[in-house]
Amino acid sequence: MEWPIQEVARSAGITSRALRHYDDIGLLKPTRVGHGGQRHYDGEALVRLQRILLLRELGLSLTAIADVLAGQRDTEGALRTHLRLLEQERERLDRQIRSVRTTLTKTQGGESLMPDEVLDGFDHTQYKDEVTERWGKEAYEQGDRWWRGLSDEEKRDFKQRQFDIARDYARAHAEGLAPDGEEAQAITRRHYDWVAGGWQGRWPTAEQFTGLGRMYVADPRFTANYDVHGEGTAQFICEAMEVFAERNL
Numbered sequence: 001m002e003w004p005i006q007e008v009a010r011s012a013g014i015t016s017r018a019l020r021h022y023d024d025i026g027l028l029k030p031t032r033v034g035h036g037g038q039r040h041y042d043g044e045a046l047v048r049l050q051r052i053l054l055l056r057e058l059g060l061s062l063t064a065i066a067d068v069l070a071g072q073r074d075t076e077g078a079l080r081t082h083l084r085l086l087e088q089e090r091e092r093l094d095r096q097i098r099s100v101r102t103t104l105t106k107t108q109g110g111e112s113l114m115p116d117e118v119l120d121g122f123d124h125t126q127y128k129d130e131v132t133e134r135w136g137k138e139a140y141e142q143g144d145r146w147w148r149g150l151s152d153e154e155k156r157d158f159k160q161r162q163f164d165i166a167r168d169y170a171r172a173h174a175e176g177l178a179p180d181g182e183e184a185q186a187i188t189r190r191h192y193d194w195v196a197g198g199w200q201g202r203w204p205t206a207e208q209f210t211g212l213g214r215m216y217v218a219d220p221r222f223t224a225n226y227d228v229h230g231e232g233t234a235q236f237i238c239e240a241m242e243v244f245a246e247r248n249l
Contacts, residue, residue, distance in 0.1 A: 002031055003046075005039040012049060019049075027066050028052060047075065054082045055228070067167050068229055077231035084224040158197070165191050169237050170229035179240035188244040191237075206249035213241030 009016045022028035023039065028048055030039035041049070048069070055065045150158065168187045177184055195212065196203050204212070216222045216234045226234040 002040040002042050005030070005041070008041050008046070008049070012053060014053075022049075022052070022062075025062065025066070027062060027069075047079075051075075051078060051082070054086075064163060064167075068170075078228070081224050081227045081231060084220060085228065088220075088224065158194075161190075161194050161197075165194060166226055166229050166233065166237075169226070169240070170233040173233050173236040174230055179236055180243040184236075184240045185244055185247075188237075188240045191241070192244060192248075204249075206245040209249060210242050210245045213238040 003011075005016050005019055009019055019028065019030075019039065023030060028045065031042040031045050032040045034040055051069065052065055055068060165187060169184070169191075172181075172184050172187060192204070192209060195209070216226055217238045223234040226237060
């Protein structure tokens with residue numbers, strides 16, 4: 001089956017103009033262009049559009065989305081990763097919904113409000129306990145002060161560096177390169193420097209760097225964030241980080 005551009009745009013909640021722009025930049029080509037230039041899309045095109053919209057919700061630019069999709073060959077694996085991310089987001093939203101309901105109930109009943117109930121699901125410092133446990137309270141506080149002190153542009157640049165590194169890892173993995181090879185280790189050097197930048201120039205020890213890599217695999221939240229570039233990327237990164245630490249730290 002095929003659907004005209006107007007129907008696809010309406011179902012996706014975007015404009016026909018946006019779909020034409022995706023076509024112009026090569027991000028999403030129509031399956032067929034009919035009489036009068038009318039664009040039509042089949043099921044495969046709809047799946048690609050779904051992936052584009054999911055990546056947009058993660059905050060990726062159209063250029064970054066094109067890079068991600070170009071590096072992914074396993075559509076089902078990519079959709080499984082997206083599903084994990086959506087389930088995590090649903091859990092966070094469920095917590096916020098419960099929090100707001102509790103606030104309404106207690107406010108209407110004249111009951112006392114507790115911060116843990118009112119603010120559940122809204123905490124941007126959700127990894128505080130994990131960071132404190134692994135690397136100490138001072139490490140968390142320094143990192144938190146550093147991040148708060150960055151301008152919006154500096155934050156965007158820092159996130160872009162992380163995205164570029166993750167994309168290059170995924171590309172190396174997709175090409176079948178070894179995690180201990182020269183190219184993968186060059187990416188890992190950039191990764192190490194990026195981590196040190198986030199730690200205000202404090203260079204991670206071998207134990208800290210390998211521990212971070214293992215967390216990418218052990219914690220599904222981190223795994224999903226890296227595997228969105230291609231399934232198996234998080235494991236590849238973990239192995240590359242272990243090699244780098246053994247050789248250099």
